Amino acid sequence: MTLEILGLDGLSESVYRAMLADPDADLDALAARLGVPGSEVREALRRLVDLSLVTERSPGRIYVPVNPDVALDALLSLEQAELTRRERQLLEARAELARLVRNTGEKITPVREVRRIDDLDRVVEVLRELLARCYQEMLNVVPGAPIPPDLLADTAPHDIALLKRGVRFRTLYTRTQLADEPMLEYMRMMRRHGAEIRIADTLPHRLAIFDRTVSFLPVDPRRPRNGALVVREPAITANLVMLFESLWAGAQDLDEALEAGAPAASDLDRSVLMLMSSGVKDEAAARQLGISDRTYRRHVADIMVRLGASSRFQAGVEAVRRGWL
Template identity: 35%
Template sequence: MEPFTLDEVSVAVYRLYIMRPEIDSGHISVALGLPEERTREAERKLRLAQLLQPTPAGGWVAVSPETAADTLLAEAEQSVLEHRSRIAAVRVGLGAWSGSYREARSMRSVKDRIEVVRGVEAIRAVIDDLARTCTDSVDAMVPGGGQTDRAIGAATPLDLATLERGVALRTLFQHAARNHRATTAYAEVIRAAGAEVRSASLLPSRMLVYDAATAVLPLDPDHTAAGAVVVRDPAVIRLLTHLFDSHWERAIAFAAAERHEGGEPSDLELAVLRLMAAGKKDEVIARQTGLSARSTSRLIGGLMERLGADNRFQAGVRATVKGWLP
């Protein structure tokens, strides 16, 4: 479609056709006192712009700009209309599945209070659905040390979208995660977007609780990719919510540094002492605290040196005498 330029000659020719509908094209130049080639060029532009349209008698008549626009854009508007119709048809077609989706989801929520989901992709699909449909709150308990780049990459957009909708997000890491650069960066991103982020020395299990109504737990805490349990039983949800809240209340802000004055052990050191007193081996302590094997050995060695203990039993006795352990 060629753009129309409103030059003075074209305007003059257009006005003359409006004022003198009976005028013959051959008399335009004489009437305006202009060279014939200039008025012919003006007429050509007016015809391209549909401001001059043919008459049944073989002449030309000036029409309003609105009529010209209708003529010029009729084909384009028809194309747009067809395109919108196709879009509407797709929406209607997909919308027909909404009832089935809502009904099936409702039946799943009511009948299957405990649902087992196997495989990484299936687990992610469930988490994605719950994250996108929750309305009030999400509580996340994340044991272990630093999270993998893949886990952070999957969680970040979901968390930000959830926070954008005004959903309250609480995330609870272990202290060991504060030494992992990518995890601390992720924590800062979601905290800046409105999430609350804290850390604790020990966490019992990975856990996600949506709207205090649906929880996702790993089938095997040591192999979270193997499968998950989706829980909707109200009694179990109340227990899990209480468990999360009890750990949350004892946790500290993720960015905060632990303070231990006068030789008192830190929260993490107390947790390690309790595990030592329970007879746990170094590898078990490392797994439960989220520390590396080297960090665990170094921490245990430091505690035994501070207690002046030659073995773990002696360390437990002296920690109890000092009042560090009940």
């Protein structure tokens, strides 16, 4: 049985056992017997002196081993004193925690802040800081076009680390992204790690909510690269949580969405797309369809979101690719 529990390393224990076997052995004899340099034996002897297992009769020259029974009593007394000290510290810590729990009923003014970040690199840094500090739940809305594979690879370690900490992670994606093979594989990978994923036909804007206390959303939903807002205002965040839960309730589970496939374009969708690609002004297009200008523009916006397009030209290209035109 080793004596590590008493604070002895392997060499110190070997030196002590050798001294008990031959109390008259000097430093050179001990070094020769153990096959180690004399400098290492000297360091081991110093540790043994500190532990009161060896007495130093002549500084640096003569060492005498202490009877194991006497030494053990002394060491056990030291260990017991240390345990008593630690027990007292733990009791004090428990009392302090109990006091904090009792004080949770007191009214605490929550942090209120809306911070704008315009620098894109800083936006990424802040988002990762929020991810690292999240400890309970993250709500995530990811609209728009499919995310490039290199960005998915860069994001994956941070998302997986979140899940490994036991954080509940719910994400909403669009059917446009579902049709992209790298994104579909990413969704499946995240789900294997414990993420919950649902698919919606359309999503309003980028949104991330951390522990239902901090929200992260774009300054301009139509131009998400123009900066972000970090919101620590409880009332705003509570409303954004309600928005997320509403979107979540109306979305499909990933497997259900894959089975259902992408929704086909309606006759109205095709008519709007034809007018968009022909270059007709919105007012004239609305008159041709017999609807108001506002309703026509709403249909255009909805189609662009569903196609994951950032421009009308891109919407036309994507519509042709999907067979809508």
